[in-house]
Amino acid sequence: MLHRGTAFYGLVHVTTRKKPRDFKDIGRLLLKSGRPTRVINLITLYRIVTFPLLVCLIIQGNTQWFKWLLAASFFTDAIDGFLARKYKATSILGAKLDSIGDDLTVLAAAIGLFTFHFEFVKENIVVFAALFCLFLIQVGLSIYRYRKISTFHTYLAKTAAVVTAIFMLSVFFLGKVSYPLFYAAAALTGVELIEEIILVLLLRDYTSNVKGLYWALRKNKKHGDA
Numbered sequence: 001m002l003h004r005g006t007a008f009y010g011l012v013h014v015t016t017r018k019k020p021r022d023f024k025d026i027g028r029l030l031l032k033s034g035r036p037t038r039v040i041n042l043i044t045l046y047r048i049v050t051f052p053l054l055v056c057l058i059i060q061g062n063t064q065w066f067k068w069l070l071a072a073s074f075f076t077d078a079i080d081g082f083l084a085r086k087y088k089a090t091s092i093l094g095a096k097l098d099s100i101g102d103d104l105t106v107l108a109a110a111i112g113l114f115t116f117h118f119e120f121v122k123e124n125i126v127v128f129a130a131l132f133c134l135f136l137i138q139v140g141l142s143i144y145r146y147r148k149i150s151t152f153h154t155y156l157a158k159t160a161a162v163v164t165a166i167f168m169l170s171v172f173f174l175g176k177v178s179y180p181l182f183y184a185a186a187a188l189t190g191v192e193l194i195e196e197i198i199l200v201l202l203l204r205d206y207t208s209n210v211k212g213l214y215w216a217l218r219k220n221k222k223h224g225d226a
Helices: 019-031 036-060 063-089 090-118 118-123 123-144 155-174 179-202 213-226
Strands: none
Touching: 036 063, 036 090, 063 090, 063 123, 090 118, 090 155, 118 123, 123 179, 155 179, 179 213
């Protein structure tokens, strides 16, 4: 499934600032921030750095190392989010790095699925194509409206990510497809992509870590009543 944390568009988001400044911000975030924040962002960076290695393992057909490194990447996705909430170590740049790491992990899993289980993908190509179209619409609208990729990190997106991770790992570790898990992951991913499309249309300003459409509408109503 395509999880919208966001995607494989590179380390630095598109802004009006110069790229050298962006790289300095990343260096400061990783090396000069407080210890909890530094550890959390290094965990996030692991997923980004591991992506090319996962792709190399797919090319080599090394399913054993691939599935274990993929499992580690999914695990770090869960642990860095938990630690960030526990220590309140959140930032806009950290959220962007987290989104990139999330999407690269899902992309690696998707490439592995296409490579090692192509017949299953071919049988369900309509589902994959529909999700990919929703994903492109969400990303396109976000870039058009905010000039960068959204980092909403909604509850629904997190739920879809967990179910997708369980589905992907079950395929690679068990060697067979669980169709109930597949349809659950596809449905949740589709709904959360639609939710994020609506959020892009609803929220005029770029906002990170939005709980979901319900909370965004409530916040807008409060501002309207004020």
